[in-house]
Amino acid sequence: MTPHASGxxxxxxxxxxxxxxxxxxxxxxxxxxREGDEPFDVADAIRRARAVGVTRLVQVGCDLDGIAFTMDAIERNPELVGGIALHPNEVPRLAAAGTLKTAYATVERHAAHERIRVIGETGLDYFRTGPEGVPVQRDAFRWHIDLAKRLGKAMQIHDRDAHDDVLRILEEEGAPEHTVLHCFSGDLTMARECVERGYYLSFAGTVTFKNARDLRDALTAIPLDRVLVETDAPYLAPAPHRGATNASFLVPLTIRAMAGVLNIDVPSLCRAVSENSERVYGPWSAERVGQTA
Structure with missing residues (x-):
């Protein structure tokens, strides 16, 4: 079914x-x-996003089913490029089942595809995985970093309650040339360190939340050539829709809020986000999809 307000x-x-x-x-x-929702219709999700100027999407698959979905979706839809990895919360489950090595092989096999531009989301999550899962999460993070560098792909990092260890491991392993802190959740000090290291910081709808003053302060420390925007849909819908299912067509709400924080005009921020995205991920197609003046 096509997604709609009631679905x-x-x-x-x-x-x-x-x-x-x-x-x-x-x-x-x-x-x-999300539990209780109808599945997204991909074509309709892309159509709605295009209607508001969100013409290109990075579809991220972070478990084996999601990877299979992503490989199919990027073949069918020129508006999409893909990111694949084993999510840090997925890694301990695969390790406990004895299938982590096989899952790594699946990621590596598909990661060579030309339209897979991202290894991610990978990283550390100390919120949902307890101490017993931390060692294998760290090992998996290092494995994904190595894969991204070997294949020359960008990397997107999931970091939840693990700022210090994420930065430490990136320093120890050497970050890929294009490293993105997905759904950035750090403070001003962390943002400045990431900028010094040359990382890109991607902001989701959380930056619009009333209680997110620290995140907005962090945004002010980031030069325009390092800023990205995302939904993390179906999660993290921006205000005034916090708590609702998120979708790519709500990106304009986040962009306009970010422009206000940065005290710049919306076209300047849009131009920077577009250029940064193609610097990190490459072009979506030989001719840009739906570019406006």
């Missing part, structure tokens, strides 16, 4: 005003459905 919790029927310059949703999970 996705709180997802608005009306689209926000289109952006003046097309941008990229740097991280979306079209394969994931």
């Amino acid at each position: 996705q919790r709180g997802l608005p029927e009306h689209l926000p005003d289109p952006l003046p310059i097309d941008v990229v949703d740097n991280h979306v999970h079209l394969d994931i459905t």
Whole structure:
């Protein structure tokens, strides 16, 4: 079924005003459905995003089913490029089942595909995985870093309650040339360190939340050539839709909030996000999809 307001919790029927310059949703999970929601119709999700100037998406698959979905989706839809990895919360489950080595082989086999531009999301999550899962998470993070560098791919990092260890492991292993802190959740000090290291910081709808002052302060420390935007859909819908199912067509709300924090005009931020995205991931196609003046 096509997603609509009654099929996705709180997802608005009306689209926000289109952006003046097309941008990229740097991280979306079209394969994931929140409990109680209808599955996304991929073509409709892309159509709605295009209507508001979100013409390119990075579809991220972070378990074996999600990887299979991503490989199919990027073949069918020129608006999509892919990211694949084993999510840090997935790694301990695979290790306990004795299938982690086989799962690594699946990631590596598909990661060579030309339209897989990202190894990720990988990293550390100390919120959902207890201390017993930390060693294998760290080993998996190092494995994904090595894969990204061997294949010359960008890397997207999941970091939840693990800032210090994420930065330490990146320093120890040597970060890939294009390293993105997906759904950045650090403070001003961490943002400055990431900028010094040359990382890109991607902001989701959380930057619009009333209680996210530290995150907005962090945004002010980031030069325009290091800023990205994402949904992490179906999660983290921006205000005023916090708690609803998220979708790529809500990116304009986050962009406009970010432009206000940065005290710049919306076209300047859109242009920077678009250029940064293609610097990190390469072009979506020989001719840009739906670029506006």
